[in-house]
Amino acid sequence: MADNKIENVETIEEAKETTQPVVIPDAPKTKDKKDKKNTKKKEKKDNVFKKTGKKLKETNSELKKVTWPKFGKVVKQTLLEFLFGLLIK
Numbered sequence: 001m002a003d004n005k006i007e008n009v010e011t012i013e014e015a016k017e018t019t020q021p022v023v024i025p026d027a028p029k030t031k032d033k034k035d036k037k038n039t040k041k042k043e044k045k046d047n048v049f050k051k052t053g054k055k056l057k058e059t060n061s062e063l064k065k066v067t068w069p070k071f072g073k074v075v076k077q078t079l080l081e082f083l084f085g086l087l088i089k
Helices: 012-018 033-044 048-064 071-088
Strands: none
Touching: none
């Protein structure tokens, strides 16, 4: 007589190979309407100052990643642009 025990199978592919049924756990329960309303209210409560502060922190961290040119190079390029502008005029 065949043994009808279900072995622990990690993937569906393994289950197909062993021809054993796969037990899929129940889906997590959804929140009720009150919980949804509470989360929406919490999301709307973000203060303008908090949003601005968060944006400034993100901008500051991105600006730290930038490779900035040296001061002398900036001055030289600015003078060249100014001179070319005068020549074209």
